[in-house]
Amino acid sequence: MTTEINATAASLLGFLHDGPLTGWDLVARAEQTIGPFWSLTKSQVYRELALMAEHGLVTPGETGRRDAKPYTITDAGRAAFADWAARGPGEATIRLPLLLFVTLGKHLEPGLLRTVLAEQRAHQAALLKDYLGIRQMLGELDEQDPHLLATLEYGITVARATVRWIDRLPPEIAS
Amino acid sequence: MTTEINATAASLLGFLHDGPLTGWDLVARAEQTIGPFWSLTKSQVYRELALMAEHGLVTPGETGRRDAKPYTITDAGRAAFADWAARGPGEATIRLPLLLFVTLGKHLEPGLLRTVLAEQRAHQAALLKDYLGIRQMLGELDEQDPHLLATLEYGITVARATVRWIDRLPPEIAS
DNA sequence: TCATGCATGTAAGAGGTTACATGATTCG
DNA sequence: CGAATCATGTAACCTCTTACATGCATGA
Numbered sequence: 001m002t003t004e005i006n007a008t009a010a011s012l013l014g015f016l017h018d019g020p021l022t023g024w025d026l027v028a029r030a031e032q033t034i035g036p037f038w039s040l041t042k043s044q045v046y047r048e049l050a051l052m053a054e055h056g057l058v059t060p061g062e063t064g065r066r067d068a069k070p071y072t073i074t075d076a077g078r079a080a081f082a083d084w085a086a087r088g089p090g091e092a093t094i095r096l097p098l099l100l101f102v103t104l105g106k107h108l109e110p111g112l113l114r115t116v117l118a119e120q121r122a123h124q125a126a127l128l129k130d131y132l133g134i135r136q137m138l139g140e141l142d143e144q145d146p147h148l149l150a151t152l153e154y155g156i157t158v159a160r161a162t163v164r165w166i167d168r169l170p171p172e173i174a175s
Numbered sequence: 176m177t178t179e180i181n182a183t184a185a186s187l188l189g190f191l192h193d194g195p196l197t198g199w200d201l202v203a204r205a206e207q208t209i210g211p212f213w214s215l216t217k218s219q220v221y222r223e224l225a226l227m228a229e230h231g232l233v234t235p236g237e238t239g240r241r242d243a244k245p246y247t248i249t250d251a252g253r254a255a256f257a258d259w260a261a262r263g264p265g266e267a268t269i270r271l272p273l274l275l276f277v278t279l280g281k282h283l284e285p286g287l288l289r290t291v292l293a294e295q296r297a298h299q300a301a302l303l304k305d306y307l308g309i310r311q312m313l314g315e316l317d318e319q320d321p322h323l324l325a326t327l328e329y330g331i332t333v334a335r336a337t338v339r340w341i342d343r344l345p346p347e348i349a350s
Numbered sequence: 351t352c353a354t355g356c357a358t359g360t361a362a363g364a365g366g367t368t369a370c371a372t373g374a375t376t377c378g
Numbered sequence: 379c380g381a382a383t384c385a386t387g388t389a390a391c392c393t394c395t396t397a398c399a400t401g402c403a404t405g406a
Contacts, residue, residue, distance in 0.1 A: 007270070007272055007275070011275055011279070013179065014278075014279035014282055015279075016281075017281075017282040024201055033278050034275060034278045036269055036276055036290070037269055037271045037274040037275075038270055038271065038274060038275050038278075039268065039269065039270060042294055049307030055217075060180055067302070079220065080250045081282070082284065084285070085276070085279075085283050085287060086284075086287070088291060089273045089276045089291060090277065091274050092211070092269075092270065092273065093214065093268065093270040094211055094212055094213075094214065094267075094268070094269055094270075094271075095182070095212070095213055095214060095267065095269075096213065096267045097182055097264030097265050097266075097267065098211045098264045098266065098267065099209055099212040099213060099326055099329060100176050100182070100185075100186055100189070100209060100212075101260070101264045102322055102325050102329070103189075103200075103208050103209045103213075103226070103322055103323065103326045104186070104189035104190075104192075104201060104241075104260075104327050105320070105322035106192075106262050106320055106322055106345075107189055107192040107256070109260070109261075112261070116263060117263060120244070121256055129262040130179070145280075145281055146347050146348055147278055147279070147280035147281055147348065148278065149345075150273055150280075150344055150345070150348055151277050151278045151279050152275060153340060153343075153344075154277070154337075154340055157336045157337075157339070157340045158333065158336060158337075160336075161332045161333060161335075161336040162329075162333075164326060164330075165329055165332045168328075169328075170321055170325070172321050173321055173322065
């Protein structure tokens with residue numbers, strides 16, 4: 001019976017399959033690979049790492065430069081990860097205040113929703129542009145993991161869909 | 176200076192603008208209107224209602240049938256809501272375990288990701304069908320709030336985008 | 351040398367989930 | 379009469395966020 005880990009810990013173990021990483025690295029790695037679709041704060045990361053070390057799922061290595069402490073996944077860690085994965089991805093957690101604004105639009109001061117939507121459109125368009133730039137860059141390399149590309153593709157798809165959704169909103173709402 | 180409320184409380188106050196509702200009603204209302212884009216559990220709702228009552232943002236009414244206790248929004252409640260809205264929608268909170276699965280696909284047992292993706296496709300397709308059904312029904316009514324339709328439209332857009340994303344995944348991942 | 355980035359962590363509190371407990375009402 | 383649904387709530391726990399504190403290394 002392996003230790004039952006939570007999704008946050010599991011994601012860290014997942015990244016550690018590629019080799020030892022420090023807490024700092026893990027935050028950066030998550031940011032770069034799943035970005036907005038899997039939020040992690042450093043507080044969470046350091047706590048989970050400490051906890052997992054206690055349970056023998058990872059082992060801290062020698063402190064390197066600037067106190068960097070790389071963690072290595074253990075066999076128990078790999079087992080715990082596989083165990084988590086076998087339980088399937090859980091429910092998504094989604095809280096979109098923007099959608100709440102739209103839903104409650106009737107009760108907002110006139111103009112506020114329009115402003116907010118315009119801002120969001122700009123934001124999503126900028127994000128989309130970033131993603132497309134990254135895809136281009138990745139395309140020029142060979143030897144990339146198709147899974148990372150697929151995740152990026154999801155970001156592109158959703159950003160694009162969101163922009164189009166805003167553009168097609170009826171004038172009563174968005175004009 | 177009004178009481179600074181959190182987004183959860185704000186959403187409840189938003190719904191209460193339409194008239195008194197019980198905790199139970201509020202959960203149902205949220206479910207029906209923003210559904211997956213604004214999660215609320217009843218524990219949260221009852222807690223926030225009690226807290227808001229303490230602060231005078233809502234007032235509990237007479238207990239009706241089956242202990243139903245309707246809450247009415249007060250002027251202070253409306254002010255607090257307006258205040259919250261003026262601060263703008265905050266950052267989105269998104270945690271999609273599915274995306275985590277995709278990102279970490281390299282480290283999952285072969286076949287697991289395929290299975291999970293197939294399940295998700297079915298799930299999203301079913302959701303899309305539901306949404307389309309609801310839109311049809313709403314279309315046959317007159318006098319609906321365009322904001323609710325817009326929210327529904329977002330659900331349709333995203334579900335559709337997700338299904339297409341899965342369908343277009345390269346065979347190394349999804350086949 | 352000073353700003354920026356790397357790197358760790360703690361403490362406190364807010365927010366969210368799960369399990370439990372209770373009871374009325376309605377419908378078949 | 380029994381099952382399902384309506385309806386409220388508590389307690390315990392887990393998770394997440396924010397603010398704070400510290401210090402090394404690098405490059406302009």
